[in-house]
Each structure stands twice: as C-alpha cells, then as structure tokens.
Amino acid sequence: xxxxxxxxxxxxxxxxxxxxxxxxxxAEIVSRTSEGPxxxxxxxxxxxxxxxxxxxxxxxxxxxxxxxxxxxxNGYRHMELYYGVSGMGAVLHTINPRLFPEQIEYIVRHAxxxxxxxxxxxxxxxxxxxxxxxxxxxxxxMTDRAHLPVCDIPGLLCYEDLxxxxxxxxxxxxxxxxxxxxxxxxxxxxxxxxxxxxxxxxSVLHAWAACAVDGLAIGVAETLLLVVPMFHVxxxxxxxxxxxxxxxxxxxxxxxxxxxVYELLRDEQVTLALGVPTVWRMLLQHVxxxxxxxxxxxxxxxxxxxxxxxxxxxTEAFANTFGAxxxxxxxxxxxxxxxxxxxxxxxxxxxxxxxxxxxQEKQGRxxxxxxxxxxxxxxxxxxxxxxxxGHLLVRGPWITSGYYRDEGGGIVDAxxxxxxxxxxxxxxxxxxxxxxxxxxxxxSGGEWISSIALENAAVAHPAVAExxxxxxxxxxxxxxxxxxVVRKPGEALTRETMLEFLQxxxxxxxIPDDVAFVDELPHTATGKLHKLRLREMFKDYxxxxx
Ligand code: ADP
Numbered sequence: 001x002x003x004x005x006x007x008x009x010x011x012x013x014x015x016x017x018x019x020x021x022x023x024x025x026x027a028e029i030v031s032r033t034s035e036g037p038x039x040x041x042x043x044x045x046x047x048x049x050x051x052x053x054x055x056x057x058x059x060x061x062x063x064x065x066x067x068x069x070x071x072x073x074n075g076y077r078h079m080e081l082y083y084g085v086s087g088m089g090a091v092l093h094t095i096n097p098r099l100f101p102e103q104i105e106y107i108v109r110h111a112x113x114x115x116x117x118x119x120x121x122x123x124x125x126x127x128x129x130x131x132x133x134x135x136x137x138x139x140x141x142m143t144d145r146a147h148l149p150v151c152d153i154p155g156l157l158c159y160e161d162l163x164x165x166x167x168x169x170x171x172x173x174x175x176x177x178x179x180x181x182x183x184x185x186x187x188x189x190x191x192x193x194x195x196x197x198x199x200x201x202x203s204v205l206h207a208w209a210a211c212a213v214d215g216l217a218i219g220v221a222e223t224l225l226l227v228v229p230m231f232h233v234x235x236x237x238x239x240x241x242x243x244x245x246x247x248x249x250x251x252x253x254x255x256x257x258x259x260x261v262y263e264l265l266r267d268e269q270v271t272l273a274l275g276v277p278t279v280w281r282m283l284l285q286h287v288x289x290x291x292x293x294x295x296x297x298x299x300x301x302x303x304x305x306x307x308x309x310x311x312x313x314x315t316e317a318f319a320n321t322f323g324a325x326x327x328x329x330x331x332x333x334x335x336x337x338x339x340x341x342x343x344x345x346x347x348x349x350x351x352x353x354x355x356x357x358x359x360q361e362k363q364g365r366x367x368x369x370x371x372x373x374x375x376x377x378x379x380x381x382x383x384x385x386x387x388x389x390g391h392l393l394v395r396g397p398w399i400t401s402g403y404y405r406d407e408g409g410g411i412v413d414a415x416x417x418x419x420x421x422x423x424x425x426x427x428x429x430x431x432x433x434x435x436x437x438x439x440x441x442x443x444s445g446g447e448w449i450s451s452i453a454l455e456n457a458a459v460a461h462p463a464v465a466e467x468x469x470x471x472x473x474x475x476x477x478x479x480x481x482x483x484x485v486v487r488k489p490g491e492a493l494t495r496e497t498m499l500e501f502l503q504x505x506x507x508x509x510x511i512p513d514d515v516a517f518v519d520e521l522p523h524t525a526t527g528k529l530h531k532l533r534l535r536e537m538f539k540d541y542x543x544x545x546x
Contacts, residue, residue, distance in 0.1 A: 392432070
C-alpha cells in the first residue's frame with residue numbers, strides 16, 4: 001500500500017466553531033431565553049464565549065474525558081457548552097429533562113457527571129436531584145447574577161460569573177478525532193436508559209452529511225428553527241451543521257406550544273424548521289384554531305420531520321397551508337441520528353401532488369455513510385423490492401458500536417451491523433419505509449400488520465387529533481388491531497364512521513376490529529407514542545370479535 005500525502009488534521013468539534021468564527025462571524029443565533037426576552041448573538045460570540053467556557057472548566061479542575069451534564073432548553077448558552085465542553089476534550093452529557101426524576105438520577109450517576117449546568121426553569125428538579133447525586137462536584141445555573149435565584153442547591157455557581165472571570169484566549173487542544181465528544185442516553189422505554197457516546201469524528205462527519213444537498217441541505221441561506229431539543233440527539237446535529245454552514249439558528253427555549261413556535265417562524269423569517277410530529281400537531285392546531293394565513297406571513301420553505309412517522313395528512317397540511325415541503329427523515333439516538341432523508345428524485349418532478357405524497361410517506365434514502373439491510377427472523381437478507389418487510393440493520397461511521405460502559409453487551413453482528421429494532425421495506429430506488437418497531441408489529445394470522453400505516457390513515461380523518469394502534473389478543477388470529485383515538489375538541493366521531501373512513505385506505509384485512517376513544521395518549525420523553533404503556537392500559541380489554 002502506498003500511503004497518501006494529505007495532511008492529517010483531526011476532525012474536531014472545535015474546528016467547526018473556529019470555522020464559523022472565521023467564515024461567517026456575523027451569522028446570527030437567536031434565542032428565546034428562560035429569563036424572558038429574545039437574545040441575539042453571532043457565531044463569533046459563541047466561539048469567543050465557548051473559549052471562556054473551556055477556561056472556566058479548566059479553572060474548576062475539569063480534565064479531558066470527564067462528563068459535564070446539561071439540563072437545558074435550546075439556547076445560546078447551551079450552544080456555548082456544546083463547543084466549550086467538547087472542545088476542551090471533556091464530554092457533554094445532555095440530559096432529557098422529561099425523563100422521570102429516577103431516570104435522571106440514574107443516568108447522572110451512571111455517566112459520573114462532574115458538573116451539571118441547568119436552566120432557571122429546572123431549579124425545582126435540580127434541588128431534589130442534588131441530594132441524590134453526591135458525585136457531582138458543582139451545579140451551575142445558566143443565567144447572570146441579576147437573575148440568580150434563591151434556592152436550596154449546595155455550592156450553586158452562576159454561569160455568567162464563571163464566564164466573566166475567564167479569559168477568551170484559548171488554544172483548542174488537538175487530539176485523536178475518535179475521542180468522545182458528547183453523550184446522550186436513549187429514553188429507555190424498557191429497562192434503564194443506555195448511553196450513546198459520540199466522537200468528534202462522528203459528529204463532524206454527521207454534520208457534513210446533514211449539510212449535503214441530498215441530506216438536509218443546511219446552508220448559509222437558511223434560517224433554521226431548532227424545535228428539536230438540544231438534549232435529543234444533539235438537536236439532530238444542527239448546532240454542528242449550523243457552524244459548518246453558517247446557517248442562521250433560531251432557538252425556541254422552553255416555549256414549544258403552537259403559538260410560540262408560530263411567532264418565531266413569522267418574526268424571525270424561518271426557512272427551515274426541524275422537529276417531531278407532536279410539536280407540528282400543536283402548530284397545525286394553533287394555525288387552524290386561530291384562522292392564521294401562514295402562506296402570507298411566513299417564508300417557511302421546508303419542515304424536517306423525524307422521530308416518528310410523518311403522517312400523510314401532516315405533509316399535505318404543510319404543503320397546502322404553509323406552502324412548505326416536508327422532508328421526512330429517519331434515524332435514532334444510536335445513529336447521531338440521521339440515517340435516511342426523503343428528498344425527491346428528478347423523475348418525481350412529473351408526479352402529481354398525490355403521487356409525491358406517496359413518496360413523502362416514506363422515510364427516504366440513506367445518506368452516504370449509512371449502509372442499510374433488511375433481514376428476516378433468521379438473519380437472511382430480504383430483497384429491496386418495496387414489498388418485503390424485515391428487521392432493519394445499519395452500519396456506518398456515525399452509528400454506535402456499543403453502549404456506554406458496555407450496557408447491553410455486544411450490539412453489532414459479525415459484519416458490524418447494528419439492529420435498529422425497526423421493521424422496514426426498501427424499494428428499488430433505495431427509499432426506506434418504516435412499517436413498525438419490531439415490538440409493535442401486529443401479528444395477525446401469521447402476517448404482519450403495520451401499526452404506523454394504520455395510525456397515519458386514521459389521523460387523515462379531520463376529526464382525529466391523534467391515533468395509536470396496538471395488537472389485542474384474538475383466539476383465532478393471535479392478534480388483531482385495536483385503534484385508539486383522541487378526537488379533536490368538539491368532534492363527535494363514532495366507531496362506525498372511523499372504520500368506514502379506513503375502508504379503501506388500507507388493506508381490508510388490516511381494518512381494526514375495534515376503536516376506543518380516549519382523552520389523551522401516553523407519550524415517551526421524546527414525544528413518541530408510548531405503546532408499552534398503551535398496551536398496559538388496554539391489557540384487560542377484550543375485542544368484540546375475539
Ligand atoms: P428514543 O430515545 O425515543 O428511542 P430515538 O429518536 O432514538 O428516540 O428513536 C428512534 C426510533 O424512532 C427509530 O428507531 C424509529 O422507530 C423511530 N423513528 C424515527 N424517525 C422515524 C420516522 N421518520 N418514521 C417512523 N419512525 C421513526
């Protein structure tokens with residue numbers, strides 16, 4: 001082999017913010033703060049202050065490799081920590097505040113976090129937590145002296161005081177790009193949460209893929225609204241992709257309700273917004289209820305939807321009401337998260353609107369760096385014909401090779417593929433379609449029924465706010481689908497009307513055996529349907545047909 005003669009510059013997270021400060025110093029970061037007002041700063045400011053973070057941490061005795069936790073919404077200070085903590089060689093551990101307090105306590109202990117940075121809104125949570133995590137050396141509230149609360153947290157430190165005392169001169173250390181940069185725990189709907197440990201290299205490569213035109217096409221002309229939280233898989237990598245591309249970033253802070261999100265979209269002239277279906281449902285309901293005209297007021301061109309399947313009805317609503325194209329994407333915490341992105345091919349240009357919606361229902365094609373295969377129960381590869389549904393396995397440089405501290409043991413097969421736990425089809429053009437989580441598929445008479453397809457068909461009914469489908473026991477068929485529906489306020493939808501609506505929209509033998517109406521569906525900490533809890537809620541339920 002002949003070795004190449006290119007320079008060996010490591011791919012480090014710090015190089016992203018230094019690039020941003022050099023090449024698009026004035027591009028703006030707009031944040032809705034916990035203190036109230038909107039805050040505006042630039043990539044140059046974030047770079048300068050992240051160097052101060054690195055100096056402040058060094059002064060606190062933090063050494064490379066130690067974990068530094070955050071409990072914080074999306075905002076500029078959180079972004080400074082993204083760069084300051086990882087840049088100095090420590091590991092940023094972003095905690096999802098929506099986890100149960102016992103889970104938060106568990107992961108702080110498991111990660112052996114040394115310091116915890118938190119937003120003002122989380123004081124009650126941290127007051128309780130502080131007693132239970134003696135290993136944490138200090139708690140830093142992310143505000144200034146004027147807003148410093150009176151509270152019961154031992155040795156409380158103030159973020160702006162720490163930065164005020166720190167120099168902004170700092171040479172980022174150069175080290176092996178495989179060094180850990182950040183840590184994010186999966187939400188652990190079964191068992192304890194497990195830690196996914198990203199590296200500098202994986203984070204930079206993933207950001208590149210996100211910026212690519214056939215990825216999420218993040219560029220300097222975009223204004224991004226990060227509705228996806230910075231504690232959920234690094235806000236899908238957007239703080240890194242933003243610095244790489246110079247995209248203007250808008251951070252919503254704690255306010256994720258429809259009205260607040262709409263106001264940011266309008267006032268900050270957002271072009272691309274990213275988030276899970278749950279928040280978009282709230283936005284669409286707000287627009288509907290308030291009779292707004294987003295087409296006239298906004299310049300939103302694209303909405304990236306991932307985390308759960310983007311229902312056709314939602315994609316249609318964004319097209320018709322907002323004039324915005326839904327970019328459906330799929331991924332997971334273990335994948336940094338982006339795996340596939342649903343952009344259209346040239347041949348789709350002649351398609352009708354309905355035909356394009358057919359494509360947009362799929363989760364899209366793998367970005368370079370992600371290899372996918374689908375296999376049957378025996379591990380044999382299935383054809384990529386858009387029909388055969390199998391277990392989805394992936395490998396690539398931003399996909400985990402094992403959980404932190406080896407929880408769960410070996411998780412990749414002999415060829416290095418990781419089992420996503422999803423069931424999917426892949427068509428001839430390479431478009432992936434997720435049909436279910438493997439533990440949620442409904443097994444009816446030896447065949448599989450896709451709960452996701454049924455849910456998406458149900459939410460297309462104008463009276464349905466949200467829908468979930470679970471398998472209910474059946475003597476003859478083993479399992480049959482039960483549809484659980486939340487009606488929109490004031491709607492009087494009946495079981496019969498609902499089932500009639502599904503006729504012709506899904507295969508006949510998929511039509512649920514029954515419909516139950518509830519006021520609310522259970523969700524996980526990342527806003528997904530909590531099927532496990534739903535199955536528990538309906539464990540004594542008997543289908544009329546059973
Ligand atoms: P959690 O912590 O809730 O597991 P993740 O974001 O890691 O959060 O969840 C990943 C899972 O979410 C995937 O394995 C898949 O089941 C589901 N998912 C993500 N994106 C989509 C999508 N576009 N369509 C359907 N399911 C999705």
